Amino acid sequence: MPDPAAHADDTISARISPSCPAETQRILTAAWAHDVAAVKKLLDAPGRASVQDPTTGETPLHAAIRACGAPAEDDDPADLEAARQTVHELLLWGAIWNDVDDRNETPGCVAQRLGRVELYNLCVEAGVRAEMLFGVLEGYEELGSVGEDGEDGEDLEVVDVEAGAGAGAGADADMVVVSEEDGDEAPELVDVEGSGQNGAVQEDEAEAEAEQDQEQQLDGPRFQPPKDDTNADVNSEAYLRSKLTYSDGKLVDEDGNGVMMAWETDIMRQSVDALLPDKQPGKRILNIGFGMGIIDTMFAETKPACHHIIEAHPGVLEHIASPSSKFGSAWEESGPAPGAFKVYNGKWQDVCQELLQQGHTYDAIYFDTFGEDYSQLRMFFTEFIPGLLDGQGRFSFFNGLGADRRICYDVYTKVAELHLADAGLDVDWKVIDVDMSHLAEAGKGEWEGVKRRYWTLDSKRSAPLGFRLAADNLVEYRLPICTFLG
Numbered sequence: 512m513p514d515p516a517a518h519a520d521d522t523i524s525a526r527i528s529p530s531c532p533a534e535t536q537r538i539l540t541a542a543w544a545h546d547v548a549a550v551k552k553l554l555d556a557p558g559r560a561s562v563q564d565p566t567t568g569e570t571p572l573h574a575a576i577r578a579c580g581a582p583a584e585d586d587d588p589a590d591l592e593a594a595r596q597t598v599h600e601l602l603l604w605g606a607i608w609n610d611v612d613d614r615n616e617t618p619g620c621v622a623q624r625l626g627r628v629e630l631y632n633l634c635v636e637a638g639v640r641a642e643m644l645f646g647v648l649e650g651y652e653e654l655g656s657v658g659e660d661g662e663d664g665e666d667l668e669v670v671d672v673e674a675g676a677g678a679g680a681g682a683d684a685d686m687v688v689v690s691e692e693d694g695d696e697a698p699e700l701v702d703v704e705g706s707g708q709n710g711a712v713q714e715d716e717a718e719a720e721a722e723q724d725q726e727q728q729l730d731g732p733r734f735q736p737p738k739d740d741t742n743a744d745v746n747s748e749a750y751l752r753s754k755l756t757y758s759d760g761k762l763v764d765e766d767g768n769g770v771m772m773a774w775e776t777d778i779m780r781q782s783v784d785a786l787l788p789d790k791q792p793g794k795r796i797l798n799i800g801f802g803m804g805i806i807d808t809m810f811a812e813t814k815p816a817c818h819h820i821i822e823a824h825p826g827v828l829e830h831i832a833s834p835s836s837k838f839g840s841a842w843e844e845s846g847p848a849p850g851a852f853k854v855y856n857g858k859w860q861d862v863c864q865e866l867l868q869q870g871h872t873y874d875a876i877y878f879d880t881f882g883e884d885y886s887q888l889r890m891f892f893t894e895f896i897p898g899l900l901d902g903q904g905r906f907s908f909f910n911g912l913g914a915d916r917r918i919c920y921d922v923y924t925k926v927a928e929l930h931l932a933d934a935g936l937d938v939d940w941k942v943i944d945v946d947m948s949h950l951a952e953a954g955k956g957e958w959e960g961v962k963r964r965y966w967t968l969d970s971k972r973s974a975p976l977g978f979r980l981a982a983d984n985l986v987e988y989r990l991p992i993c994t995f996l997g
């Protein structure tokens with residue numbers, strides 16, 4: 512597919528259309544000029560920071576970043592500082608970090624393309640803050656509604672989200688969670704910017720306004736990579752009911768989504784090497800998600816003492832039980848002790864409870880499911896890893912989080928790191944290049960019959976920002992190796 516951003520016309524006349532409403536035009540123009548005072552003045556109502564030109568999809572964030580152009584010798588440091596302040600101000604006022612324009616670029620994508628590292632980093636930090644806040648909101652829903660077991664007027668405490676979520680979440684500590692002291696009540700998110708104090712809410716009025724702003728910010732798309740029309744959401748329940756097809760080198764669901772493909776073999780190999788560096792026999796291994804059995808075949812070769820596999824899809828389970836499978840009943844019976852080699856039939860969410868109750872612990876755990884969103888992976892980190900992983904053990908997962916575009920990959924890397932730290936885990940990202948030179952373009956070769964070329968990050972695109980450079984057709988993959996902190 513041609514890249515609509517290639518050879519992009521980044522001039523103001525191309526980006527702010529003549530038919531753009533006057534009010535939107537004023538904000539876009541002020542942002543483009545890096546006129547911080549004018550931008551502040553114009554952001555006087557909720558939603559203003561994320562207005563879009565109806566034709567080009569330009570937002571004030573896009574405009575402020577795009578106006579910088581690519582780095583040049585005659586760059587004016589004062590203008591670059593004004594650009595930074597403009598972006599900062601827009602983000603404070605609820606600008607949405609991952610809105611896409613008509614070229615399918617987020618503001619961060621524009622910064623990356625132009626090589627504006629500092630502005631790119633501001634977008635990443637904003638994305639991390641937004642996702643951490645969404646994570647808190649999910650907690651809100653699970654905790655039940657106000658009034659169920661809490662009354663108005665109880666003491667409130669103010670907690671810094673970033674401190675609560677772990678160190679290094681990002682830039683400003685202007686977002687706070689207000690929760691009741693006993694911790695039972697649903698936390699509430701407010702933006703204290705403008706309250707006159709860092710980290711404290713002063714007046715009801717300011718709080719109400721701030722909540723309105725915050726709502727605006729949280730109205731933005733949840734933390735999913737912006738989609739193209741061939742990338743329909745995959746829902747876990749629908750996936751588990753769908754008919755699967757195994758064919759040469761791939762496993763595809765009935766909607767044509769690639770569940771697993773042979774090109775990922777190298778990632779599986781490197782994951783096994785990272786999880787079991789000394790390849791000593793006798794390890795206890797848990798793998799979640801069988802797929803094509805690529806990683807399980809590699810695990811089996813290490814001669815483990817215990818090898819448990821969890822798989823939920825009836826089609827995959829049928830494939831495992833077929834006479835040609837290496838993981839059928841004969842394999843189960845070949846284990847060193849009854850139950851040592853076992854395929855657990857069911858969703859990991861249920862089976863892991865059972866494993867915890869039975870007191871199983873593992874030296875190596877790998878997690879690679881399909882059709883589930885990040886909240887499930889996070890739940891696995893926090894609710895199951897602490898009980899299932901041996902104190903000296905290693906955990907890894909397939910890291911396709913946000914692999915549609917560089918900025919999403921960077922945001923998810925940081926978010927996962929923070930949530931892993933919450934679970935008491937340290938993560939070491941091993942950056943590897945996956946050679947895709949033998950793979951064809953979308954819809955052809957290996958991708959034939961696969962709806963979307965679901966991994967689109969190539970190292971070439973990341974080059975302008977000084978990320979690790981690699982030759983064409985090498986895909987950058989960040990392989991997580993998690994161990995307990997301390």
Ligand SMILES: C[S@@+](CC[C@H](N)C(=O)[O-])C[C@H]1O[C@@H](n2cnc3c(N)ncnc32)[C@H](O)[C@@H]1O
Nearest residue numbers: 800802803804805806822823824858859880881
């Ligand atoms: C990407 S594949 C795993 C590929 C595997 N790593 C390999 O090397 O072939 C994902 C697998 O997770 C399974 N799966 C999806 N949701 C699951 C769940 N909730 N519990 C258990 N298995 C699940 C899918 O049916 C599929 O077999």
